[in-house]
Amino acid sequence: MQLYPINSGNFKLDGGAMFGVVPKSLWQKTNPADANNMIDIAARCLLIEDSNRLILIDTGMGDKQSDKFFGYYFLWGDDTIDKSLKHHGFHRDDVTDVFMTHLHFDHCGGSIQCNKNKTGYEPAFKNARFWSNKDHWKWAIQPNNREKASFLKENILPMEESGQLNFIELPKTDILQNSELGFDVFFADGHTDKQMIPMLNYKGKTICFMADLLPTVGHLPIPFVMGYDTRPLLTLTEKERFLNLAADNNFYLFLEHDAHNEIITVQHTEKGVRLKDVYSCNEIFSK
Template sequence: MKLYPINAGNFKLDGGAMFGVVPKSLWTRTNPADNNNMIDIAARCLLIENGDRLILIDTGMGNKQSEKFYGYYFLWGDDSLDKSLAKYGFHRDDVTDVFMTHLHFDHCGGSIQWNKEKTGYQPAFKKAHFWSNEDHWHWATQPNRREQASFLKENILPMEESGQLKFTGLPEQKVLKNSLLGFDIFFADGHTDKQMIPMINYNGKTICFMADLLPTAGHLPLPFVMGYDTRPLLTLDEKELFLNKAADHNYYLFLEHDAYNEIITVKHTEKGVRLDEVFTCNTIFN
């Protein structure tokens, strides 16, 4: 097995929204804001080369939305999904599986693209299966009013229409063991219903793709919960459960949205689970 970080692009989000009720004077210590209160955010995806399978976890925003849409997110840097794939000698058509932690636009938008005539949409990975789970798919395709701006039908419905959509099973408790994709999945419901957190056994290490369960290292304190989360009290419990296991078993936490910290480990302290070490992907994957 080989792992590759794939940066699908960088953007900015409102720091207050990213940290909910936590005072700005606290969260700016780890996530400084600009004059518009915006903080730097990454869309760091993960590519897994395992035998004859090439699995991409999440795909970023994509490039099919309007200029007005992207204007809300202050895109920065020159990273893109295609450039990142090419860096490691891959092309979209090499990808066999696209695993989506959840279907918010900044995690799955790159899965679907315009057709050549720009009259409709088509899969951006024409040879890949798209993986979600049945409960989250139902949640995303019949969205509540809180999340409907994040579940864009043009990102989601073409997956099913293409015939390339597949569902993982659902766990009896929190973790789905022995997944068909070769990694375990932790299910978390606080951010959105049935978000999936991949847990990958790699060279004796457990690499956890944290998605929006832990967006940045600055979100380690339990009360530091995003305003975007639909069930913030449940997020508190899920973070506590997962982070305690991460500290107990020395999990390596791959941070999708942290623009500056790629992989971290955590430890127990008197104040709870806190940051231990910071690593680059090259250090852990090479």
């Protein structure tokens, strides 16, 4: 197995929304805001090359939305999925599976693109199977008013219409051992219903793709929960359980949204689980 970071594009989000009720005087120490109170956010995806499979975890926003839409998110940098895949010697047509942690637009928007005539939509990965789970899919296609703006039908429905949509099995506990894609999955319901956190065994290390369970290093303290989470009290318990597992077992946490910290480990302290070490993807994946 070989792993590659795939940078799908950077953007900015309101710092207050990213940290909920936590005062700015606290969160700006780790996530400094600009004059508009916006903080740097990445959409760092992960590519898994394993035998004859090429699995992409999440796909970022994509590029099919309007200029007005992207104007809300202050895009910065020149990273794209295609550039990043090419850098590692791949093309999007090589991807066999696209695993989506959840179906918010900044995690799955790149899975679907406009067709050539701009009259409709089609899969951006024509040879891939798309993976979600039945509970989250139902949650996304019948969205609550809180999340309706994050579940965009043009990102979601074409997956089913293409015939490429598949569902991962739901576990009896919160961890599905050795899923159909060859890695474990931790299920979390605080951010959105049945978000999936992949946990990969890689060269003796456990690599965890943290999605929105832990967006940035600044979110390590248990009460530091996003305003976007639909069930923040549940996030508290899920995050505490996972971070304790991570500290106990020296998990390597791959941060999808932290623009400046790629992979971290954590440790137990008197204040709870806190940062231990920071690594670049190259340090971990090239060993």
